[in-house]
Amino acid sequence: xxxxxxxxxxxxxxxxxxxxxxxxxxxxxxxxxxxxxxxxxxxxxxxxxxxxxxxxxxxxxxxxxxxxxxxxxxxxxxxxxxxxxxxxxxxxxxxxxxxxxxxxxxxxxxxxxxxxxxxxxxxxxxxxxxxxxxxxxxxxxxxxxxxxxxxxxxxxxxxxxxxxxxxxxxxxxxxxxxxxxxxxxxxxxxxxxxxxxxxxxxxxxxxxxxxxxxxxxxxxxxxxxxxxxxxxxxxxxxxxxxxxxxxxxxxxxxxxxxxxxxxxxxxxxxxxxxxxxxxxxxxxxxxxxxxxxxxxxxxxxxxxxxxxxxxxxxxxxxxxxxxxxxxxxxxxxxxxxxxxxxxxxxxxxxxxxxxxxxxxxxxxxxxxxxxxxxxxxxxxxxxxxxxxxxxxxxxxxxxxxxxxxxxxxxxxxxxxxxxxxxxxxxxxxxxxxxxxxxxxxxxxxxxxxxxxxxxxxxxxxxxxxxxxxxxxxxxxxxxxxxxxxxxxxxxxxxxxxxxxxxxxxxxxxxxxxxxxxxxxxxxxxxxxxxxxxxxxxxxxxxxxxxxxxxxxxxxxxxxxxxxxxxxxxxxxxxxxxxxxxxxxxxxxxxxxxxxxxxxxxxxxxxxxxxxxxxxxxxxxxxxxxxxxxxxxxxxxxxxxxxxxxxxxxxxxxxxxxxxxxxxxxxxxxxxxxxxxxxxxxxxxxxxxxxxxxxxxxxxxxxxxxxxxxxxxxxxxxxxxxxxxxxxxxxxxxxxxxxxxxxxxxxxxxxxxxxxxxxxxxxxxxxxxxxxxxxxxxxxxxxxxxx
Numbered sequence: 001x002x003x004x005x006x007x008x009x010x011x012x013x014x015x016x017x018x019x020x021x022x023x024x025x026x027x028x029x030x031x032x033x034x035x036x037x038x039x040x041x042x043x044x045x046x047x048x049x050x051x052x053x054x055x056x057x058x059x060x061x062x063x064x065x066x067x068x069x070x071x072x073x074x075x076x077x078x079x080x081x082x083x084x085x086x087x088x089x090x091x092x093x094x095x096x097x098x099x100x101x102x103x104x105x106x107x108x109x110x111x112x113x114x115x116x117x118x119x120x121x122x123x124x125x126x127x128x129x130x131x132x133x134x135x136x137x138x139x140x141x142x143x144x145x146x147x148x149x150x151x152x153x154x155x156x157x158x159x160x161x162x163x164x165x166x167x168x169x170x171x172x173x174x175x176x177x178x179x180x181x182x183x184x185x186x187x188x189x190x191x192x193x194x195x196x197x198x199x200x201x202x203x204x205x206x207x208x209x210x211x212x213x214x215x216x217x218x219x220x221x222x223x224x225x226x227x228x229x230x231x232x233x234x235x236x237x238x239x240x241x242x243x244x245x246x247x248x249x250x251x252x253x254x255x256x257x258x259x260x261x262x263x264x265x266x267x268x269x270x271x272x273x274x275x276x277x278x279x280x281x282x283x284x285x286x287x288x289x290x291x292x293x294x295x296x297x298x299x300x301x302x303x304x305x306x307x308x309x310x311x312x313x314x315x316x317x318x319x320x321x322x323x324x325x326x327x328x329x330x331x332x333x334x335x336x337x338x339x340x341x342x343x344x345x346x347x348x349x350x351x352x353x354x355x356x357x358x359x360x361x362x363x364x365x366x367x368x369x370x371x372x373x374x375x376x377x378x379x380x381x382x383x384x385x386x387x388x389x390x391x392x393x394x395x396x397x398x399x400x401x402x403x404x405x406x407x408x409x410x411x412x413x414x415x416x417x418x419x420x421x422x423x424x425x426x427x428x429x430x431x432x433x434x435x436x437x438x439x440x441x442x443x444x445x446x447x448x449x450x451x452x453x454x455x456x457x458x459x460x461x462x463x464x465x466x467x468x469x470x471x472x473x474x475x476x477x478x479x480x481x482x483x484x485x486x487x488x489x490x491x492x493x494x495x496x497x498x499x500x501x502x503x504x505x506x507x508x509x510x511x512x513x514x515x516x517x518x519x520x521x522x523x524x525x526x527x528x529x530x531x532x533x534x535x536x537x538x539x540x541x542x543x544x545x546x547x548x549x550x551x552x553x554x555x556x557x558x559x560x561x562x563x564x565x566x567x568x569x570x571x572x573x574x575x576x577x578x579x580x581x582x583x584x585x586x587x588x589x590x591x592x593x594x595x596x597x598x599x600x601x602x603x604x605x606x607x608x609x610x611x612x613x614x615x616x617x618x619x620x621x622x623x624x625x626x627x628x629x630x631x632x633x634x635x636x637x638x639x640x641x642x643x644x645x646x647x648x649x650x651x652x653x654x655x656x657x658x659x660x661x662x663x664x665x666x667x668x669x670x671x672x673x674x675x676x677x678x679x680x681x682x683x684x685x686x687x688x689x690x691x692x693x694x695x696x697x698x699x700x701x702x703x704x705x706x707x708x709x710x711x712x713x714x715x716x717x718x719x720x721x722x723x724x725x726x727x728x729x730x731x732x733x734x735x736x737x738x739x740x741x742x743x744x745x746x747x748x749x750x751x752x753x754x755x756x757x758x759x760x761x762x763x764x765x766x767x768x769x770x771x772x773x774x775x776x777x778x779x780x781x782x783x784x785x786x
Contacts, residue, residue, distance in 0.1 A: 104762050107735065107753040145419060148210045152456060161455040168454030169462025172215050174338045175448050176463050177470045179218060179493070181478070182486040186223035187437055188230045189259055190252050191486060194218055194437075195471045196371075201427035201439035202464040205457070208423035210415040211404035212456045215449045215463065216427065219440035220493065222396050226437050229262050229388045230255045233381070245378045256435050261381035264432035265389040270397055270425030304353060305484035312340050312488035320492065333451060337489050341481065349480040370472065374433040391534045396428075396440035397421055403441050407450055444493055513544045552588035554601040557696065557757075564758040566696075580689060581764055582606050583757065585696040592706035599714055606690050610717035615660040616685045617675065617721070625668065627681055635670040640680035663720045663747075675722070690723055692764045696757055698729035708741055715748050724767075726760040727753050 103109070122130075144151055180194030187194075198217040205216045234240040234254045246254050319336035327333065348354070382389075401420050408415045428438055449459055470478075507515035521537025528536060558569035559576045566583060569575055584605050590598055603609050624640075627633035634641045666672045675685060703711065718725050730753055744750055754760035 105755040105759050106751060106763070107730070107755060108750055110755050145416065146422070147207055148416075148419060149207045149457070152212065156456065156458075162458070164453035164455050165458040166462060168449050168452040168459035170466060171333075171335060171452045172445060172449040172454070172459060173463035173466025174335055175445050176215065176217050176467055178337045178341055178486075178489060179442060179445060180467065181481075182489045182493070183218040183220055183223045183442075185483065185486055185490060186220055186227050187218075187259060188227040189255055189437065191483075192471075192475070193256060193259075193435060195467055195475070196434055196436035197431060197439050198467045199464050199471065200431035200434050200436050201424075202460050202467075204427045204430045205423050206461045206464075208419070208426055209457060210419050210423070211400075211408065212413065213407040213411065213446065213450045213454060214400060214404050214441040215445040215460060216400075216424075216439055216441055217445060218437070219396065219399060219442050220490070221399070222392060222438045222440050225388065225392050225395065226259050226262065229385050230258050233258050233384060241384065243378065243384065244380045257375075257378055258381055258385070259437040260375070260432040260435050261377040262385040262389050262392065263428050263436070263438040264377040265382050265385060266393040266396065266438055267425045267428030267430075267432060269390055269393040270421050270428065302484075305482060308344065308482055309484040309488040309491075312344065312485055313492055315340060316489065316492045317495065320495075327451065333448060335448075337493075341478075341485060341489075344485045345478060345481045348482055353482060354480070372435055375435065377432065392438055393425075395534065396438055397424055400424060400441045403443060403446055407446070442493075513548065517541050517544055546593065549588050549591075550594045551597055552586070552594065554587065554598070554605070555585050556605050557583040557585050559761065566757050566761075578761070578765065578768075580691040580768065581694065581761070582690050582692075583694045583696060583761075585699070587699040589702045590700055590707040590711065591702070591704040595707045595710040598707075599710065602714065606693060606723075608686055608688055608690075610714075610721045610723065611661070613686050613688060613721045614664070614717060617664050617673075618660040618662070620679060620683045620685050621664060621666075621669070621673070623683060624673075624680070628669075633680055642681060688721055688723065691768060692724045692726065693718060694757065694760050694764075695725065695727045696729060697727055697731070697734070698757075700734065701731065703734055703737065705741070708738070708743060712743060712748055715752075719747050724764075725752055726764070728755070728757045728760045 103113070105113075176198040177195065180196075180198035181191040182194070184191040184194035202216045209216070232241075233243065234251060240246055240251070240254055245257065249257065316336050319334055323330065323333045323336075397420065401415075401417060404415050404420065424440070431437075431439060449463070454460075504515060504518065507518055517537065517540050520540040521533060524536035524540075525533025527533075555568040555570070557566040558572070559566055559578075560572060561574045561576050567575070568585075569577065582605055584602055586598060588594065624633065628635070632643060634643050664673075673679070676687065679685060715725050735753065738744065739750075754763065
């Protein structure tokens with residue numbers, strides 16, 4: 001047999017004239033393989049591709065390589081489709097082609113033909129031993145990971161980076177001074193404590209942080225969250241909460257104690273990854289009371305402060321817009337906040353605004369601008385502020401890490417999320433000991449540090465030195481500074497946050513669930529406060545994720561003509577669907593929450609309810625048995641014969657309803673019932689036009705126990721109504737879990753799992769050849785991959 005085939009191929013090759021241009025073999029079994037390429041194929045490979053399994057075993061064993069991949073690299077011009085194409089389309093010019101000749105694989109046959117590598121699975125005890133094992137190398141790596149400054153200081157280029165870091169440090173330090181003073185107003189604290197937050201956390205982050213470009217210090221959102229806690233425990237009007245340690249302290253000192261204690265607790269949560277709970281919260285009604293107080297006192301507004309604020313806001317806003325527009329041409333952004341602060345101080349001092357216009361100024365800044373000795377946090381405040389401290393820890397870290405990630409990608413270095421969490425936690429603990437409040441990073445301040453040429457955290461350390469100089473040496477010059485200047489600076493710096501409302505239409509067009517989460521979080525933060533608003537936003541996000549997983553977009557697939565590709569049949573025109581075959585794709589994990597949705601969508605896809613059909617069939621069998629027993633129905637060579645004179649009345653027998661869910665049993669009947677034919681005695685059973693169902697599990701990442709039980713029940717119902725079920729592209733770990741959970745039995749067998757979707761379709765095509773009424777491109781792909 002093999003010798004005749006070789007001689008036939010040689011004669012064919014000698015007699016075939018060389019083609020003028022490459023073209024495909026019209027009518028050949030090797031569909032979509034250019035004939036000009038066949039001349040260069042190995043003879044044995046060609047025979048394998050041409051005849052496949054039809055060759056004798058001896059011929060196949062003599063072939064050198066059963067896996068053949070042929071790829072056409074050149075330009076394909078003037079090509080014609082092989083005959084039988086549904087539309088006779090021209091192939092794309094320059095398109096590459098590939099042909100793979102391999103056996104048809106189920107999961108079992110693939111496992112038999114290909115040996116797997118044994119991998120030792122570590123147990124929990126192995127992980128514990130590895131975690132507590134220590135050697136010199138691991139100790140060195142741990143030290144380097146806890147002190148990242150050692151790693152980047154080794155590669156520090158003094159000649160190239162030092163000057164840039166100095167310029168960046170001075171520029172960032174000036175901005176940090178102003179923002180530290182301004183953001184204290186959001187935290188309801190005396191402004192000079194913002195200078196502490198711009199110094200102490202920066203010093204410790206220099207040694208522990210992995211980001212080289214973020215500027216550590218006060219962040220507006222964190223300041224607002226701290227302010228909500230401070231005003232709840234120490235309100236502007238009325239008595240403070242009864243807290244141990246408040247005795248003998250002024251209102252400002254009490255607020256500083258609250259802010260530093262809650263910062264200390266947030267730092268502990270960041271370092272230890274722990275969560276505390278408390279039932280106290282800042283009531284939402286208090287926010288509306290605050291707004292009511294503001295509007296009631298609007299008539300007593302200081303006109304001079306209003307004019308100063310509006311002037312500062314307009315000038316700073318215009319210059320910032322110019323900085324953004326001409327940032328490519330400006331060597332350094334114009335530090336307009338610093339410039340306006342200096343001008344405002346000078347004008348206020350020269351014209352004596354405090355006496356003439358009664359503006360609000362920092363009266364005692366000259367006497368207190370110094371560093372104070374460290375103090376211990378108040379444990380009673382820990383109990384009162386545990387709920388607020390946790391979202392502070394999360395928000396502070398999330399904002400800083402996201403900004404650090406952006407700059408690390410831009411400048412091509414890596415950051416460690418765990419180390420960043422430790423760095424910010426330790427920085428907050430260290431800073432809180434010296435009466436600073438929670439630190440993160442401000443977007444504008446980090447942008448200044450990076451855009452002015454900052455290369456490493458040396459720039460951050462220099463900015464802290466600038467803050468220290470202002471605090472200890474020249475801070476008294478800020479005494480005439482009106483508070484309205486700081487308020488105006490805060491509002492202008494919040495412009496970027498407020499302008500995010502422009503993203504709402506974009507989010508609505510692109511992703512409506514994300515837009516709902518954005519709006520829900522924003523509204524909740526406004527009405528309930530930042531702490532409860534963050535929790536509400538997290539809840540909305542969790543609901544969104546659950547809904548997306550619970551109601552995935554299932555689809556019915558069809559074959560793209562002439563390929564082994566399967567797509568949603570609603571999206572393409574040139575498709576092929578074999579009669580009696582349904583391909584159902586599940587695009588999400590299957591678990592207890594979506595197993596019923598998955599079942600309903602599957603019933604909708606196949607067009608019938610298998611459990612209902614099974615019960616109808618068992619009822620029909622029960623009725624046929626009764627009619628045969630009574631003699632009203634007889635079996636003849638032509639089929640069942642109704643021997644009753646009158647019409648047979650249908651009787652409802654509701655006994656033994658559990659038996660209706662069992663597989664159909666024909667053992668005591670004279671023949672097997674053909675459910676697609678007409679049944680005797682006017683018995684009507686829903687028709688099932690599907691003989692094969694393929695479940696695409698390529699996107700199923702896990703199955704829980706509830707889903708596993710529901711899936712098995714569903715498969716049994718389909719199998720009992722004579723629908724063959726195939727599961728394709730199943731994850732190996734899911735398949736292993738099915739074996740471990742005793743998923744398989746006499747009805748649900750491992751042989752239903754196939755390696756790919758096309759393998760299952762070829763198997764179905766061979767088993768049910770009558771389901772294909774025409775020779776389509778699917779037939780060509782079938783022959784090519786045989």
